[in-house]
Amino acid sequence: MITSIATLPPEECEPVPDAGLGTLVTERGNLPLESVDVTAAVSGLIAGVEVVQGFRNPHDVALEATYVFPLPDRAAVTAFRMEADGRVIEGTLKERGQARADYDQAVAEGRRAAIAEEDRPDVFTIRVGNIVPGERVTVHLTLNQPLPYEDGAATFRFPLVVAPRYIPGTPLDGGQAGDGWAPDTDAVPDASRITPPVLLPGFPNPVRLSLAVSVDPAGLELRELRSSLHVVQEEGSTVRLQPGERLDRDFILRLSFDASTSLALVPDDGEGDADGDGTFSLTVVPDPAPATAAAKDVVLVLDRSGSMTGWKMVAARRAAARIVDTLTRGDRFAVLSFDTVVERPEGLGEGLSEASDRNRYRAVEHLARLEARGGTEMLAPLEQAVALLAGSDGDRVLVLVTDGQVGNEDQILERVGARLAGVRVHTVGIDRAVNAGFLGRLAGLGSGRCELVESEDRLDEAMEHIHRRIGAPLVTDLSLKADGLDLVPGTVSHLGSIYPGVPLTVLGRYRHPRDGALTVHGVDGAVQPWERRVAGVRTDSPATRAIWARARLRALEDRYAAGDHSLEGEIVEISLEYGVLCRFTAFVAVDSKVVAEGGPGHRVIQPVELPSGWQSPAVAAAPMMMTAMAPPQPGAPAGPPGAPGAAPKFAAGGMGGAPRGVAAGGSAPRARMAPPRPAPVAAPAAARELPRAELGEELRRLRAAESLGAADQLRYLQDLGSRLAALAVHLGGHAELEALARDLQSGTDVDALWQRAVDGLEALSRSGGRRPFWKR
Template identity: 65%
Template sequence: MTVQITSLRPGEYTPSPDAGLGALHTGKGNLPLENVEVEADITALTGGVEVTQGFRNPHDVPLEATYIFPLPDRAAVTAFRMEADDRVVEGVLKERGQARQDYDQAIAEGKRAAIAEEERPDVFTMRVGNILPGERVTVRLTLSQPLPYEDGAATFRFPLVVAPRYIPGAPLDGAGAGDGVAPDTDTVPDASRITPPVLLPGFPNPVRLALTARVDPAGLDLTEMRSSLHVVTEEEGLVRLQPGERLDRDFVLRLSFGASSALAFVPDRPAGESADAETTAPAGEDADGNGTFVLTVVPPADEEVQRRPRDVALLLDRSGSMTGWKMVAARRAAARIVDTLTFADRFAVLSFDSVVERPERLDPGLVPATDRNRYRAVEHLARLEARGGTEMLQPMEQALALLDDPERERVLVLVTDGQVGNEDQILERLGARLAAVRVHTVGIDRAVNAGFLGRLAGLGAGRCELVESEDRLDEAMEHIHRRIGSPLVTGLTLKAEGLEVVPGSVTHLGSLYSGVPLTVYGRYRGAGRGTLTVHGLLGDGRPWERRLEGRPARGEAPRAIWARAHLRRLEDRYAVGEHALEQEIVAASLRHTVLCRFTAFVAVDTRVVAEGGPRHRVLQPVEPPSGWEMPGLAAPMAAAAPAAFTTAAAPMAFRATAEGGAAPAFGGGPEAVAGEPFAKRLAAPGGRMFARPAVAPPAPPVPHSLDLVRPQLAGELARLRAQEEALPASERRRYLADLGSRLAALATYVGGENELRGLARDLMACETTPDADLDALWRRAVQVLTTLTGAGNAPSTGGGASAGQTRAPGRRTSFWKRG
């Protein structure tokens, strides 16, 4: 059977005018990246992908090439290989600092080497060194990714370009951490590692792109495939990208088929197969277990749900990067959200760029969702145009301040492209408060910052919807509308029978929504057999459960996908202040051979091929993202944030360096370089822009006084006491688990208050512990919070800062290590 591939909708992917963006000619030849090949094997709801990058040295001296590129934000990178001169070198996953040291030493010794590092969940850096003149070197990355499923369709999304990001903050002195065009700042200390230069118009396509996807429904009824790019069906189950496509937007393939509830047990190695001592621990010795289970639960049939009154704060990004179709789509999305509100709801609309604005004809704060107020909000939205920089932290703080009534359903909706560099600062400042509200993110872009938006939605237990064209907006907003509404089943817990589930290994359970199957990963010990029962509550308080018998399965993807989700959860906790987790993150990454921000894959050849190391270095420029109006962004963004810099702030040209390489020139020509202080800061002696990162040990986290969070603890205590009599017994488990997540964030903020941290840990564990004594936990929570909020009776913060202490000025600790 051959499945017809159709376009998503007429006009959904309007081709950008072919301006001939491409190869950059330098004093010694063309750019090093020749081709990118993506081969995907899609089996049901899982994708296995191999990414191949081909580099060639067109110069007459040894070359080091650097390429900043994207990968799917939920993908687990599990293998790395370098091929050159008929030699194949398998990469090894190591702690990031050690991997860098091995790479730099090999390069200095004249050996070929390559290193792959993660900068953000969806931004990576590849460095390939000592490529000989005329030589080709190929590097291959292997990864696994889950396919999100909703309304009868799964989505395979593969990003192809790193879009420019807004970089706030004051530039830091000294050498940059990377080779990019933006300086490191006090709020984005690794900005120079996530900002590749952008190509100018006027050149042919510099990189050959090939993408194929083999689709195996694995027994599911596949009825349709829809693609965002021009593809052809050459044979059954094979999708191939047409030649000549550019690396300027995400590739999206949607597969329509029915899903069903299922439970699969995937052992780390098949029964009877000898264990690989380097990759698989013997039975009973792996702290994370001996197998991975994958649980898929289809929600019950849609039915009427009792809904609490809602408070909705809507944030709309109107910054310069939202120019064009994105601004049109964002206005439509925001207006659709406002239109879904009922008379029982209250809402606020905040639009932001470098400043925050609210509708002039509405009172400040939350207003009732009357017809008049909704009309005035939509009228305000219709007048918004893109301008300025993306200062996202302040509007989010203002929105969270409005959502302070625990008796109402609190919802924050963020509509943006997410192109900011200070993700870690936002998470650190807001992590504790996001856990108390439902956060939904709508990412509008053809090269969206999906990793950051997914992390925000995850912290707020909400939805992240990605919109790659205006025509897909209606479908996306239907999903968001359901999320803003009440879930079908809440308070989900798991009960295992005949199966030993590793404590703390189960991924987030969340709630069940109409049309959205829930997929849960976890680890088990021993034999993969038994059942899992999912318990929850319907909207009217009636109990609901689904019991599933497990079946054996094989494959490496489930373990890798679970490990990446586990690492992401630990990294998010690190980002909000739990810096003691670093060694645990590194250990988990190495144990499961899954790349993260604290590890790196490095491949080193044993043969010496060049004396003295590479004499020429090139940072590969990238395509302007499709749909971006780059020249139109120059004036508003530069005027709004003169201390910050983004690659979208001005058209980019290049100048020749002393080595015959290429460095960016700002303002349209080489004559502008000398007058740009940040360009001077980026350049190393001799005009090169590729200095190695400076070694700077990370500063310890700065704890805060317990006094700063006592008002929040008092509020939690008051709510806890008020809920003790009013809350039905069936809701107590979910309430205590949610409370634990908020207290954990507060404990991190104050620097590790032991009693508070211990209480938080036990409260969160009750959600996955069926026999937990909820009454005893409730009494303990009241006792601990009473003690911590008592006048003059608060325990020590364990070395925390005194009251009023603030963070010292200067360089802020970055999430990844600069050294």
């Protein structure tokens, strides 16, 4: 809850002439995040990165600051620490629920604390509690990331802003998982954690950004360095951002050099323990060879939603048309364009059509007329695409062209992931702040490729890559045979297929090697046996172990998202054993010193930039980000133009941002909406499920209040008992809940009652299953 604070006197404020509506500046600033410093060291195809975020409290009371930010989706976060007032507190990786409980307790007791959590493979949240007035606190994240490589170039991509995401589904009752502008829904139960408020255009640059990348080609000839979206300056082997750049688009650096086939064996304890367990990293660079032109069935799915407005829609239309033009008469295809509805070109029928000149012309003509509009209802077209390919006996290909800005990634993977077996899925992400994590996960499930396009200038190069991927791969049916290496079962990453210009990369764990070699077997385009044997070389590269663990965790998390919830224990175990952050764990740093009696008096979630190239929020973002929207049902009337909508919360940078649903300094934008879903019919009271999320939230608050005095604790317990009694009535009766409520309202032994409340809430919140990890 945001509490009121003292009004600043007029002499401490002055208007900013060129700022967005509602902004102001003070001598102490008005937002908690002051700086973001990124330092990366690239060595070959691995980058080690340290991210330092600087927070400052400009208010007159203790502050808790929340910052939602992106990191590379394949990066392994391995260390976390907090520094304040000359004190350095190292973070500890714990199960997420325990880390949250430790953080909440420390903050309630007035101690400094910080917690880092993963909400998506590329979206993270940091909370820093009890920053005292005028104080600066820095948090440090250490991570390692692999660099994708193809066609003679590696790419270092570092995202700098979380773009607004479309949130489908029906809003959920009860407490929210976070403080973002979108309510949690049945399709995106943690929507409020991944939707930070957005700064209005024109707001002065609120965060000082520095980013430096030092490059070591690791013995290879570095031919060229290219920065795609930012202005940079080179100082020897280091590339730096010029001062004044904003956190509104990805930083992209491309490094041209020739990779080579290799097998790195990395012992856990360094080269001195060559006979111990370790991690291997296999890279196989394919020989130059054209892919065979086998007949194929292709379904192209194009996103035309509101977030694709502007250059992105132009690029998406061009990309889709290029894909259609590459098809030959032996191919069959379908084109699906979508926003809140799915449309197909006229005259092409309901199934797959022959890729004749006439049919390809009809498809390109349809694509040329598309304009951005509506919401990003991505699940329905993907399900239709999978159904179209289900009856195909040939080479099946699905191509998705989108910015990927949706919040229901897990729902999509759960519904279509298992049906992608035998389908090659290629994703084309078009944006300057693309949702690379989701697009990479989807392509990985379909053994395809993810191509990211950050500008129209990059489109032709990217589409050349996609053209080759859509064609048949060079080698399929891959398998791995070990010679002298005892591979640990279940640890080897997915092999996939080998495509022209794209090295095969395989990671895994081994036990007690002797000499060590791996042989990759497969079948080439002429259906002939193919193999490549690579001898191992021992190296000392601790990052390899972390990168393997991150890849393994991401694969397990995707299986969890697809419905296999039995994997949670294994995910937590791997995360803690290898010290790599995942969605079920969190880094927490807790100081022992009490600095703010009573905890923070003010809480602020840091607003983020509107991504570069996006239109102003009142014009474009609001209709794209509507929640609780559904495609029109057959026969249903269209929604009235100008119907009032629940626009996202945008902030002008003031204290805590604008009210939910109102752009700072103005009224709520109005947008055209699809008809809302009808309200769900309530189940009979006796059939209602126990709301474990709400009970878990009561347990969290109870633990956070343990530092209260005895009299305050007794009052708290009596209030808790009254809430639980009311909940039991709402449920139509619940014996355990009613008994706990009676005990808390009638007892006088505070210590015994407190333990009774903890035990009772733990049992009730666990009954029938554990709470979702984003609510713990």
